[in-house]
Amino acid sequence: MKSKFLKPSNIVYVVVIALLIIPQTRQPIQIMLHKGLSAISTPSTLDKDEQKQLSDYNWSLIDENGKGFNFEAAKGKVVVINFWATWCPPCIAEMPSLDNLYLEYKDHKDVVLLYVTNDAPQKTQRFKKKNGYQFEVFRPVTAYPEAFDVNTIPRTFIVDKSGTIVLDKTGAANWNSKAIKQIITTLVETKM
Structure with missing residues (x-):
């Protein structure tokens, strides 16, 4: 008589759990899972009542070459801000789409x-x-504006030309989708 527990689905489940427990395989598996999820996750704009207005552009940053950037320089432009880390599996999963977005809009x-x-x-x-x-x-050199309440990463915001946060997404997503490009295009074309 065959055991109920030796079904193929149970074996796969046990193998996946075991691989997630082993430190060397955990991050690659998490990245793969997040890539799959981000491929089907396209963020959308916030409802008007959920949107926040930036009251402060006082934020200093430094780029990887040591050059300073004042967030005030972004005033009147469409801004995509992504908070991330190299050790974060969902951040790593969405990086290819963010790099493609960068190449398109840089x-x-x-x-x-x-x-x-x-x-x-x-x-x-x-x-x-x-x-x-x-x-x-x-x-960051100084604290980010209060409207960016970042307590988990990845966290991505899109800010319109008037300083309104129109998109706020926590977790991995496909940032190079037609829907995101349409949001950016619409925001760029909108008169202030």
Whole structure:
């Protein structure tokens, strides 16, 4: 008589749990799962009553080359801000789409892309080189504006030209989707 517990689905379940327990396999599996989830997760804009207005653009950052950036320079532009870390599986999972978004909009005069981390510059440079990413990395010098209530990562915001947070997404997502590009295009074309 065959045991009820030796079903193929139970065996797969036990193997997946075992792989998640082993430290060397945990992160790659988490990244793979988050990539799958982010491929089907396209964020949408917030309802009007959920949107927050930035009251303060007083935020200093520094890029990976040591050059300062004042968030005040982003005023009047569409801003995509992603808070992330090199050790975070959902962050790693969404990085290919964020890099593609960066490549598409990096030279657009009305769009600012800020990928913000607290990781050391050497660590982020190694991470980018290993994965072939081209996006710029920023580290905060001062505290971010209160409207960005970041208590978990990845966390991504899209801010319109008038300083309204129109999109706020926690977790991995596909940032290079047609829907996101349409949101950015609509915001760029909107008159202030």
